[in-house]
Amino acid sequence: MKPIRHLLSSPATLRLRSGLAPRQTRPAAVLCRRNLSASSKLCAFQPLKPQNPKAGAMSSSATTLKGQPLDKVVLDAMLRRRMFYTPSFEIYGGVGGLYDYGPPGCALQANIVDLWRKHFVLEEDMLEVDCTALTPHDVLKTSGHVDKFADWMCKDPKNGEILRADHFVEAILEARLKGDKEARGQKVEEKEVDPKKKKKAKSAAAVKLDDAVVQEYEEVLAKIDNYGGPELGELIKKYDLKNPETGVLPSEPVAFNLMFQTSIGPSSNLPGYLRPETAQGQFLNFAKLLEFNQSQMPFASASIGKSYRNEISPRAGLLRVREFLMAEIEHFVDPEGGKKHSRFHEVEDVELVLLDRHVQLSGKTETKKMTIGQAVKDGVVDNETLGYFLARIHLFMKRIGVDLSKMRFRQHMANEMAHYACDCWDAELLTSTGWVECVGCADRSAYDLTVHAKKTGAPLVVRERLDEPKVIEEWQIDIQKKKFGPLFKKDAKTVETALEATSQEQREKLAKELTETGKIVLDVDGLADGKATIDKDSVAIEFRKRVENTREFTPNVIEPSFGIGRILYSLIEHNYWTRASDGGDESRGVLSFPPTVAPTKVLLVPLSSNPQFKPAVKALSQKLRSLGVSSRVDDSSASIGKRYSRNDELGTPLGITVDFQTLQDGSITLRDRDSTTQVRAEESKILDAIKSLVDGSKNWETVASELPKFEGQEVEVVAR
């Protein structure tokens, strides 16, 4: 029995096993990559597999920023009420996995993206591109997505319900285990069960199982992400897993490709898909980007845009959606010379929390804190370039306000990576649904450029002038075009390609054959009889010297890939708390976003809806705008306390009150969202303070020490 099984009875683990966590902890891009591995399996959600015992031990009950137990139901209600996001097309009944961002969600997203662009693109002169989401079939066929980007699904033959095979097996077995627990009189945490599964779970009677059966079920559950379609079908039959809705066995699992298909153009001749990742567009433009970069290596391209995955039954809010915003970097690097990075020294002292593959393979989840310099030196992280980006990701997460005590970098285990990848780390954030993979950072080697170059014949390579010319002795083929062409006519190109593709060993043999027989016979795919006979008038094969002045190579790609929606949601959880922690009202939620990402920076509150206040509020609003600080006026009739409270929920860090004294002496109060303390000073001083707070050059403590405290308490103000 693997270590993780020991944990299965604890509520925290139960939630992780029974709910959505395990299979949603992987951002689309990463999934996609791994899914295209040499493994014959169809894939999307194998991940977070039993070899990876990480989740269980780490994610004890989720907490707020202040360490309170996090009530996800309350938080979700607040996010809906404040329109951070909302189900798309809700008045039409909604569509699973599609969400619209409302004003605060939209601003939060824009601010995260803006910081991302500054932190990565501008900081490193990356070449940003904006490629289309519509993608023709051939491109995704070459990349492997058409064949392998799929999940297993089965159908209930009675009511036609579509079931994701692994989810279905999991739900029924879990329901039986739950029934067993009830029969044994053990406590079952209702709240932890996925609402959608609840019905099925509840319908299972409280039946005690044999101990051996319990153990067998638990072992199946632990390996659930490893089963392919046929194996899931076997399990359904073996354990007689009937759909509780209908009492019948679902059909044999079939592969369902997760890409949205469409047709481009008026005839249906050009099948296409919505891209499942932004990466392919960047690879296809490699040659142009290299030229744009004046052929200098290394360089990176970057792209921010929507990607699409037709999930079978998404139900994890923003963590698993069918249309999502990604930000991806493709850093192209020479595979020779150890993939050094010229700016590595700038980050080598950054400390990261690492969960390496060896620890995971030993069934543990203990993380190590170490500098990235040390990690690369010790070989924990494969190379400097990969290490550089891990550190940069860490600094980005810190900058946007992620709780670093809830972040770790988890290394993929060898069998978890795509066959071409040499190392891969995920930045994971701890949320109420467990560790969520928000950024994948993989070394994709030369895979993508190679397959596209092979398919299209485009030279997706770098040519570098050698400081010292290289002399090579080798077998070379000379084609006598004048004879060769007429000999093969329309097949000439095919035969030539086959000739050029021969290895040195083959050429040596062919040269001998040519000398001895006056002709060679070559296997050529695509010819009628599969063979071409070439005489010595049409071809010569000689061993001779060649001087190389340039070196040609296909760059490797280091790819940091960000799921913006997942980062956004995790960031919300990390910054959420309620006033109960200060002895206040539990119903008063707060989102303590740093000013840089906060949707709105300043709330402007006139004491009342008295029109006297309007001019002062408007003037302030315009001054803030000219400072580049976004503000919002709330002149509704609600009490000041209520208005501040509403904006605490929106994460607005600062509040200005305009009252009667403002009209007399021009002074205004400034309120800090987190402490609810206030200062009062003349307008110019307050505006300076706001500027410093928003650009991060001062914190509230400093401002509060510099300006007179405002003693009128919030409750008093409300009472006026």
Place this chain on the structure above:
Amino acid sequence: MKPIRHLLSSPATLRLRSGLAPRQTRPAAVLCRRNLSASSKLCAFQPLKPQNPKAGAMSSSATTLKGQPLDKVVLDAMLRRRMFYTPSFEIYGGVGGLYDYGPPGCALQANIVDLWRKHFVLEEDMLEVDCTALTPHDVLKTSGHVDKFADWMCKDPKNGEILRADHFVEAILEARLKGDKEARGQKVEEKEVDPKKKKKAKSAAAVKLDDAVVQEYEEVLAKIDNYGGPELGELIKKYDLKNPETGVLPSEPVAFNLMFQTSIGPSSNLPGYLRPETAQGQFLNFAKLLEFNQSQMPFASASIGKSYRNEISPRAGLLRVREFLMAEIEHFVDPEGGKKHSRFHEVEDVELVLLDRHVQLSGKTETKKMTIGQAVKDGVVDNETLGYFLARIHLFMKRIGVDLSKMRFRQHMANEMAHYACDCWDAELLTSTGWVECVGCADRSAYDLTVHAKKTGAPLVVRERLDEPKVIEEWQIDIQKKKFGPLFKKDAKTVETALEATSQEQREKLAKELTETGKIVLDVDGLADGKATIDKDSVAIEFRKRVENTREFTPNVIEPSFGIGRILYSLIEHNYWTRASDGGDESRGVLSFPPTVAPTKVLLVPLSSNPQFKPAVKALSQKLRSLGVSSRVDDSSASIGKRYSRNDELGTPLGITVDFQTLQDGSITLRDRDSTTQVRAEESKILDAIKSLVDGSKNWETVASELPKFEGQEVEVVAR
């Protein structure tokens, strides 16, 4: 003969008629709206019709910023070379109507969007939303897109070629007219012919036509955008329009819906489309947005995102694409009270160039310059809110660097607008392919909210407390639920809805019927026999007073809708010129973007690739970054002149040279892209100047007057 026909023989008009101009001068969103008019026609490209004689007279040969003739071929080559944009999937052969933006295009787009957000969203506290592009069928069925968002196409029965019917008829008739001209020995402008049509045009022999036939063809061409499918089919038969490729007549035109279709979810039960505009998502969220806005009216939502149209055969570069970025505002306003706008006074003195519908109907294209205040006062523009947005659009265009002498606002003619719209103006920009509609600004009335509310039952309305309660006397229906429910069982809701939907007249009759017969018989759609019999125990109908304390209304929508790609392309043309105008090299192109939208603000050029310069360049780069100014280093081995020239083509407004003197005394030179003049001063002064130039507080003339001129000329520098 209509006035426009007189113009047909001039080259400028020929270009407009023969090329892509007429049908590309309409941004997708606007098209879409108009296409959904009460008119039974299928639509997309009816626009720019003969009643609208505008284009001909205005667009004489296109010119650069400096008034030089604009060579579009040269410009396009430059834009490709500098990777402003590039055909998507080019190494796979490309896909029509899909383009990727390279680094400068991407930065230019991001800067335009950023200014748009500041100018509109932040300035007016608009509620920005980000809705999904994936849209279920029902939504677009209700909005009318499923039924009417289509073009006419026909097929060549011999080779299967798909032809856009109106384009085909146009191309063949134009080819015949061209043949006629050649036969008459008249000059034909080769360059003006759409390359794709060239082949067909060329294949027509130089045959002289009867004068009457020429006139008939010209009249057909003038009305080409007005024909529906059956009429186009008639024309093909009447004039025996054979496809020159095959020599056969194409098939009867059929409607082709322009939306990309897909399936959402694993079963194909939920057909969906990629949205053709961002507006629908905003309408569907209306109730939530109103609540978010604390029920205050008026307010606006805004959205920036990709939309999709499956064009039949797009070939106009960025001006007609299948995937494009839109920025749309939906301003919700009370239809009562004349649609005033509280900030109208701020813009009333803004002067606009207007081409109103009366001028167009009289067959002229003379524009009037007038203040928007006057235009609204005179009734030229329907209302203040619409006028306010026209002025704001004007100011935005000015801010991003549009050549205002190449901009006009064209009013839609009555039959050009959707039936529900009460006024609509397009901001058009003059480019080498004629006037291009880049922004549509329509008053959509209450159409969209009404149809969605009707379909879903969602109350997409505003409820306003009345200052004085209103007393209404009317026939009211009281349902006795206890009797009514059991009477109709599952149909109860249907019958109740039908009852509630009755008019006052009907109710009066029903009341009589009920009194006289003790029951009523009501037509109810959806019941087995289409009728419901209700007795007096289940329902009462009485004439009595009701006091209304609130007023309920469906807001009207003013919609400014921006095609970002079209604006971007037009902006490029407006800011393009070559050094030939200064007596320099014609091959040296310049894009004189204002610093605010320029992709990169500062080019950093070390005198040579000598490593001595590296530290100084790096330090400068970091200082600029901390000032929030994007810069790019060019330390390639090209001459300084060449490096500057390259960046003139990229539109980089400023350049800094680091030379040996810099290493000695810390002074650097600053070069102005447009004048190529330079100043030299100590670093801090140059950085201050850059900051002022980039934020727009100073122009180059001021900076040049304040700092010492650098006399080392560019050529000298090159020569060193």
